[in-house]
Amino acid sequence: PKELGLADDYPKSRAASQVRSKSRARSEVSIDDFDVGDTLGEGSYSTVLQATARKTGKQYAIKVLDKTHLARKNKTFTAKIERLALIRLGRQHPGIVSLYWTFQDAHSLYFVLDLAANGEMQTLISRLGSLSTRCARYYTAQIVDIVEYMHSKGVIHRDLKPENLLLDASYRLKIADFGTAKVLNADVETERFVGTAQYVAPELVVANESSESSDLWALGCVLFQMISGRFAFSGLSEYLTLQKVKQAEYVFPGEFDEDAKDLVQKLLIRDPKQRLGAGEPMSPLDMRSLRSHPFFDSIDWTTLWTDPAPPLE
Numbered sequence: 084p085k086e087l088g089l090a091d092d093y094p095k096s097r098a099a100s101q102v103r104s105k106s107r108a109r110s111e112v113s114i115d116d117f118d119v120g121d122t123l124g125e126g127s128y129s130t131v132l133q134a135t136a137r138k139t140g141k142q143y144a145i146k147v148l149d150k151t152h153l154a155r156k157n158k159t160f161t162a163k164i165e166r167l168a169l170i171r172l173g174r175q176h177p178g179i180v181s182l183y184w185t186f187q188d189a190h191s192l193y194f195v196l197d198l199a200a201n202g203e204m205q206t207l208i209s210r211l212g213s214l215s216t217r218c219a220r221y222y223t224a225q226i227v228d229i230v231e232y233m234h235s236k237g238v239i240h241r242d243l244k245p246e247n248l249l250l251d252a253s254y255r256l257k258i259a260d261f262g263t264a265k266v267l268n269a270d271v272e273t274e275r276f277v278g279t280a281q282y283v284a285p286e287l288v289v290a291n292e293s294s295e296s297s298d299l300w301a302l303g304c305v306l307f308q309m310i311s312g313r314f315a316f317s318g319l320s321e322y323l324t325l326q327k328v329k330q331a332e333y334v335f336p337g338e339f340d341e342d343a344k345d346l347v348q349k350l351l352i353r354d355p356k357q358r359l360g361a362g363e364p365m366s367p368l369d370m371r372s373l374r375s376h377p378f379f380d381s382i383d384w385t386t387l388w389t390d391p392a393p394p395l396e
């Protein structure tokens with residue numbers, strides 16, 4: 084259809100309404116407008132495919148959700164949350180996969196997203212064993228910047244982990260998978276207990292409560308893992324992992340950058356209000372103290388998304 088590709092020319096601030104109007108006029112875009120390529124990944128309820136828009140040649144990732152499977156597992160609302168979160172986040176932030184169109188046919192829901200050509204951070208960590216402190220600093224800074232933006236828009240991700248931290252063609256981060264996000268002040272059902280044992284915050288395990296600060300806990304877990312190559316919290320079973328989470332019981336390996344260690348220690352704190360970047364007097368969303376932690380001394384926040392990524396090592 085004529086409109087395909089128009090969203091790219093829209094002013095950024097109009098991106099959300101563009102997505103909305105596109106999905107309402109469902110017949111305008113369909114899977115037939117794309118040449119579908121390889122499978123990029125599989126989620127619990129979805130398959131993500133590489134795709135090229137026939138008209139423009141632009142590459143996308145298309146997340147295909149099976150309607151019957153979603154309905155059978157009572158998970159239809161997760162697709163609604165993901166769409167709502169992505170619309171709320173708009174297309175302003177380079178670290179978040181943009182949503183271009185949503186449409187559906189008899190069997191599937193389709194989300195046309197930015198392509199993150201270099202896959203998951205998890206694969207990178209597994210391949211390299213662990214990341215250099217320099218790389219870990221760069222990616223942690225990008226997560227901080229993304230998390231601050233998400234929270235300012237009233238979106239709590241709740242499942243930050245290396246599988247959901249994707250890498251674009253320039254090895255910059257793009258965060259994905261908003262199906263378990265909490266979208267504040269939105270008329271949408273929110274799943275109560277979500278997350279992944281190794282990254283879930285104690286308040287979720289103990290009291291089923293989550294807030295912006297739960298993403299800060301996950302940030303601490305991810306930084307620990309990038310530098311050490313292993314989980315901060317891991318037991319022989321999920322139950323045992325969660326026991327350790329509840330106690331905030333973890334051990335640093337012998338070699339661990341001192342500033343990074345200090346930052347992890349200030350994030351992996353049981354009381355969500357005490358975590359660095361949470362519950363500051365002026366604004367709960369103000370993460371200035373996090374940005375000014377010594378671990379980030381060499382980070383230039385103004386060029387974080389334009390500087391080349393450090394060599395992967």
Ligand code: ATP
Nearest residue numbers: 123124125126127128129131144196197198199260
């Ligand atoms: P989960 O079961 O973890 O909740 P999900 O069904 O919500 O997963 P996603 O995590 O969004 O699905 O996607 C599954 C996988 O597909 C990702 O881990 C990633 O490997 C790949 N993927 C998702 N989005 C993109 C993208 N925009 N570009 C490239 N690959 C992607």
